[in-house]
Amino acid sequence: MKNLLFLLGLGIGVITFAQSGPPAGDAKVGEFYGKDVEMTVAKNAITVKDLNKKLTKEAKVENVAVKGTVTEVCPKKGCWVKLKTDDGKDFFVKMKDYGFFVPMALVGKNVVLEGNAESKTTSVNELKHYAEDAKKPQSEIDAIKDPKTETRFLASAIKVVK
Structure with a gap:
């Protein structure tokens, strides 16, 4: 009996782990991923351009809210997104602790992110990994x-605002 329960649990775990693709969802206004973003935080969110200005003065900016439009979602699991920037560069967002995923429907939506930002050099191997995921x-x-x-x-929260 113990062996049967063990095998059943293992099978469920394998099926759950093997599930691929981002979660289903419509990414409607008001929906959030991770934790919810409070309305006062969302109203005070800064642009990616303003965040980049802050990062020229500080190595890391913590507990910041940033607004923008999602241009890409990881098609493999929904574990990262990219936002549109004013200067045409990528703004890459990962989910804190790999703790939540977002649906493909988030592409084109205006969102507010809450979390920490830094200027970082990404290795060739990591860039290739993300390109493969995409x-x-x-x-x-x-x-x-x-x-x-x-x-x-590194986002702890993403909320659809428009």
């Missing part, structure tokens, strides 16, 4: 030859 063509993955310094955001 299902980029192999030629694009192979073209990644240099590390990239970019603003990175």
Whole structure:
């Protein structure tokens, strides 16, 4: 009996772990991922441009709220997103402690992120990993030859605001 219960539990765990793709959902206004963003925090959110200005003065900015439009969601699990910036550079967002995932429907939505930001150099291997997750063509993955310094955001909360 113990063996049967063990195998049943193992099977459920494997099926759960093997589940791929971001969670289902419509990403409607007011929905949140991670923890909820309080309305006062959302109203005081800064732009990516303003965050980048802060990061020229400080190595890391903690407990900051940033607003922007989602341009890409990790199609593998929904474990990262990219936001549109004013200067055309990527603004990469990972979820804190891999604690939550977002649906593909988040693309094109205006959101407020809450968390910590820093300017970070991302290795070639990590850049290739993200390109693979995003299902980029192999030629694009192979073209990644240099590390990239970019603003990175570790989100504890993402809320759809528009």
